[in-house]
Amino acid sequence: MDAGEGRPQPHLAALVLARGGSKGIPLKNIKLLAGVPLIGWVLRAAIDAGVFHSIWVSTDHDEIEKVAKQFGAQVHRRSPEVSQDSSTSLEAITEFLNHHHEVDIVGNIQATSPCLHPSDLIKVADLIQKEGFDSVFSVVRRHQFRWSEVKKGENKMTEPQNLNPAKRYRRQDWPGELYENGSFYFAKRHLIEKGYLQGGKMAYYEMRAEHSVDIDIDIDWPIAEQRVLSFGYFGKEPLKEVKLLVCSIDGCLTNGRIYVTEDHKEMVSYDYRDIVGIDLLKKRGIQVRLISDRDCSKTLSAMQLGCVAKVSATNKLQVLKDWQEDMGLSWKEVAYLGNEESDVECLKQAGMSAVPADACAAAQKAAGYICKSRGGCGAVREFAEHIFLLLEKVNSARKQLKEISSAEKEMGRNENSRKGNKELMEKE
Numbered sequence: 001m002d003a004g005e006g007r008p009q010p011h012l013a014a015l016v017l018a019r020g021g022s023k024g025i026p027l028k029n030i031k032l033l034a035g036v037p038l039i040g041w042v043l044r045a046a047i048d049a050g051v052f053h054s055i056w057v058s059t060d061h062d063e064i065e066k067v068a069k070q071f072g073a074q075v076h077r078r079s080p081e082v083s084q085d086s087s088t089s090l091e092a093i094t095e096f097l098n099h100h101h102e103v104d105i106v107g108n109i110q111a112t113s114p115c116l117h118p119s120d121l122i123k124v125a126d127l128i129q130k131e132g133f134d135s136v137f138s139v140v141r142r143h144q145f146r147w148s149e150v151k152k153g154e155n156k157m158t159e160p161q162n163l164n165p166a167k168r169y170r171r172q173d174w175p176g177e178l179y180e181n182g183s184f185y186f187a188k189r190h191l192i193e194k195g196y197l198q199g200g201k202m203a204y205y206e207m208r209a210e211h212s213v214d215i216d217i218d219i220d221w222p223i224a225e226q227r228v229l230s231f232g233y234f235g236k237e238p239l240k241e242v243k244l245l246v247c248s249i250d251g252c253l254t255n256g257r258i259y260v261t262e263d264h265k266e267m268v269s270y271d272y273r274d275i276v277g278i279d280l281l282k283k284r285g286i287q288v289r290l291i292s293d294r295d296c297s298k299t300l301s302a303m304q305l306g307c308v309a310k311v312s313a314t315n316k317l318q319v320l321k322d323w324q325e326d327m328g329l330s331w332k333e334v335a336y337l338g339n340e341e342s343d344v345e346c347l348k349q350a351g352m353s354a355v356p357a358d359a360c361a362a363a364q365k366a367a368g369y370i371c372k373s374r375g376g377c378g379a380v381r382e383f384a385e386h387i388f389l390l391l392e393k394v395n396s397a398r399k400q401l402k403e404i405s406s407a408e409k410e411m412g413r414n415e416n417s418r419k420g421n422k423e424l425m426e427k428e
């Protein structure tokens with residue numbers, strides 16, 4: 001990137017701190033929030049903002065490293081000294097800067113605020129790169145009355161801090177106050193090296209209240225989940241509505257093991273949770289079809305799943321294409337769960353795709369979502385839940401669009417009636 005007149009722009013790096021240890025929720029930084037690992041929400045926003053020269057996750061944990069890379073981030077393996085419960089963000093950021101001399105500005109984005117949008121980051125990058133601020137951090141407006149604390153045994157009375165009890169403001173008569181909300185802290189290298197994240201020529205960036213979510217304690221988690229479903233950033237891809245899920249049998253619905261009896265009969269095992277998942281999908285109007293490159297028709301009929309199935313499929317992609325065309329679906333409406341090399345093309349083609357945790361590497365690379373569950377151990381159920389979350393998002397986005405367009409219509413009406421009144425007044 002160029003700052004004009006041939007000057008290279010200072011290197012702006014996004015840095016998400018994600019240690020493995022956590023006081024409350026175990027491995028919180030990659031725990032699935034509405035089907036997406038926590039760090040995934042902010043990494044997606046950072047990548048799509050398109051303003052960073054590099055995007056990093058600083059971690060001390062292998063699993064977090066894996067997830068960070070899946071989301072397209074680079075990984076800084078940090079030392080144990082800055083990974084303790086007592087380590088501050090500033091210590092971890094300073095260590096990162098000591099290893100990355102090319103970086104001039106760090107945008108520390110906290111994964112604990114998952115409702116961040118690329119548009120916020122674009123505006124902050126402008127403040128720091130074009131308007132010359134040394135540090136910018138996020139705040140949110142709150143309308144909260146504060147009272148002084150009285151410690152046990154103190155012979156004092158509580159005092160109002162930001163209100164007059166004789167004349168209490170109504171929300172609409174009071175602009176409220178700005179609170180640091182912990183979503184991000186951008187700062188130039190020279191400040192950080194002096195031991196500050198906030199200082200020099202400082203600015204705050206006010207976030208919309210609905211985007212301001214802070215997962216601090218365990219009970220914040222379900223609230224944050226609801227919030228991202230309604231207001232989170234779901235990526236550049238348009239939202240999809242799934243109508244068909246195709247699931248590979250061996251290794252997805254089963255764990256891939258086949259037991260053979262002396263009289264040449266086959267036995268496989270499956271998890272009842274997956275059957276519940278299939279039923280739930282059907283109840284929501286999503287067809288479930290099964291596919292296998294092996295002839296497992298006898299086993300399938302014994303399982304009595306009531307799903308259309310294609311066995312001995314030598315070309316799975318062709319079968320998928322035939323089903324998609326027969327049902328008159330677009331690719332966006334097709335979801336695919338597979339685990340093997342033979343599933344890779346289907347995973348790439350389907351609008352939504354997933355693999356069980358123990359799928360082969362090529363399938364993992366091709367899939368959009370990697371289940372925590374293994375094949376035959378709840379992966380179908382987990383993918384079903386993931387699809388339901390997405391459908392909720394589609395519905396809530398539709399609702400938001402409806403609300404926006406009716407608000408716009410209303411504004412248009414008011415504008416027209418104002419114009420009408422003006423014309424009338426001018427005529428009079």
Ligand SMILES: CC(=O)N[C@H]1[C@H]([C@H](O)[C@H](O)CO)O[C@](OP(=O)(O)OC[C@H]2O[C@@H](n3ccc(N)nc3=O)[C@H](O)[C@@H]2O)(C(=O)O)C[C@@H]1O
Nearest residue numbers: 017018019029082087088089092110111112180181182185
């Ligand atoms: C920049 C900064 O000072 N951040 C601190 C924030 C900030 O003050 C609040 O969010 C403001 O509302 O508070 C803390 O916030 P918390 O502990 O939740 O950390 C926020 C995110 O950063 C990761 N982190 C933090 C410190 C560190 N050395 N390594 C890390 O990987 C966490 O895993 C988590 O994803 C706090 O509550 O103690 C500790 C954080 O260090």
